[in-house]
Amino acid sequence: MGQYILRRLLQFIPVFLGVTLVLFVLTRVIPGDPVKLLAGERSQDPVVYEAITKAYGLDKPILVQYVNYLGSIVKGDFGQSIATSREVTTIFKEKYPYTVKLALAAIFVEIIIGIGAGVISALRPYSFLDALVTLSTSVLVSLPVFWLGMLLQYFFGIWLKRWTGATLYLPISGAHSATFPDWVHLILPAVTLASVSTAYAARIMRSQLLEVQGQDYVRTAYAKGLSSRAVLWGHSMKNALIPVVTFVALDLGAMLSGAILTETVFNWPGIGYTIFSAIGKRDWPVVIGSTIIVTLVFMVINLVVDIGYAFLDPRIRYDESKA
């Protein structure tokens, strides 16, 4: 076990260096000079241009910049935004809570609906309800997230508002308003963000439960006279849930990286939209710093999930050939 953790930790380092290097190189070869963009349409005083370039260290060779940057992020210094001169960490602290809130709300939807649908489907395999769940998961997986967001906006924000004479509707934009408490603003973005993962969670739940239900220890539990409810919750679910929990945990990691499409459609002030608009402004310190932090969160969650999984299922640890 200790060796497995150590090996996973050692794999962590090259992957992290790889991610940061890719980020650094990509942002340097993207056309567009952030210092020039700062001046907008006006022409810039060459002296000022030089000074800003120097201040951000953009005059040095790229590898030097990379090493310097790694040195400073170890100290927790992610630099300043070129566009607003604010500390990247300040911007991050301001935006990240919105992403976390949205991710947690989406995971909640995913757990309740995904696991629920999967269990219903598995208890009566090949029934009408099972077919319905299976087909809906296929449709959900095929929906563009942003289009689902637009449909929900239209139905709950425009059509319902018109139909009920503005007595009943949901907010379709932003995270705060005078009319609604904050949590109501979360509903539509959370459902949108959760859609695809909910479908996958339901599928995994269904196939796992079907597999476990056929196993000997479950038959034994039935044979000793337990009710099907007791077998389901006391025996089958315990094992069937492990892969589902793993999936949901990994998905949380992915959602915490920011949801660019959902945040864009719903004007949600999270980190995904912040990074996306910073790319447009060529504001590289914000892009690189924020991406590094969210990637780090994602990798740590992955690591914890893998170790937890290996802890729960000893077979993983010895399975060297597993990709």
Add this chain to the structure above:
Amino acid sequence: MPLDDDAAINAAREKSGEPAVRHKLEFPTTPLGEVPAGGMPTRTLWGDAWRRLRRNKLALVALGYLAIILVFAVTADLWAKPLFGEFMYVDSTTVMQTRFQAPSAMHWMGTDDFGRDELARVVYGARISLAIGIGATTLAVTLGLLLGGLSGYYGGRVDGVIMRMTDVFLAFPYLLFAILLMSVMGPGFWSLVIAIGILGWTTIARVFRSSVLSVKENEYVDAARAMGASDLRILGRHILPNAMAPIIVYSTMSVGGVILSEAALSFLGLGIQPPTPSWGRMLDESQTYMTTHPSLFIWPGLAIVLTVLAFVLLGDGLRDALDVKMKD
């Protein structure tokens, strides 16, 4: 010989006055063990798979749908303009009279904010989506087979480096990576193919790698090597055919995924640029008129969902037909 036995038995029965019996040999309608003219019908793996796929109604409907939109998309130049008029560029003199028309016999899906026929634009969007879907998948599969093959076949340090590369690609937020790549290359058709293709190689590489690992110790691979086959030939001619089934299933589903990625990037303004119609771009433009003309965002969205769903269902069908075990 059974008939001789019958003769012997009947001779005995005749003596004792019992009626004669005759054991008739029943031949199956298609003779077994007898080679018909033109040789035995060969039952190949692919033939079997096709027979199984034909029994899956959903997969057949999906295949039919894809075939139809492919024909419409490929032949669009022949009929779209004569039927629906100019739909690519804006003619300012006609815009005011023809914009935002409701569906009619002339314009089945109505017209958009520039007075262009919506159906023609959706069909042209299919061209873009299908071309990028197939193009980027081809690139991703080629890269994946190459790198996965190297990784599994040579093992050791090569394997380590390539697997860490897949880890980097998987750790990087997908859409963010795609956006950065699009920003490097600039918007456009080929940038989309390359960006999405480059990002898609990891899964196929891992699938092929594990196939190589499980197959490369087989004796027939040793035999090929003993006969002097090169590494590339062993990988391509002896290992790849054995790993084809999961690759076909994955590629089919992947085309759907690529179409979604293309739509997302175009929606964000980084993909196909106007006036060329692309489903994602059309959805982005329709946002302005969502309150007043919701049909403009319904049609392109429906087109995406149906097409992606068709690839997913076809992939599901192929998975069952080829008996590929995959994680859900």
